[in-house]
Amino acid sequence: MSGTEKAKATVEQAKGKAKEAMGRMAGNERMTAEGRADQAKGHARQAKEDVKDTFRR
Numbered sequence: 001m002s003g004t005e006k007a008k009a010t011v012e013q014a015k016g017k018a019k020e021a022m023g024r025m026a027g028n029e030r031m032t033a034e035g036r037a038d039q040a041k042g043h044a045r046q047a048k049e050d051v052k053d054t055f056r057r
Contacts, residue, residue: 005049012042 020035022028 002049002052005045009042009046009049012045013039014042016040016042 016035016038018035019038020032023031023033023035
């Protein structure tokens, strides 16, 4: 996995977790949903890089 893409995926997942937690604390459903979406984007980016790594070998 490319180092920069892996880092971006990890940051996106962490940002999503933080946003989701803040949304829950504030009772803001929209922020909670945005946090979940950010986490999903991070997981998708990581999965994409895993597939690319598989085909490189």
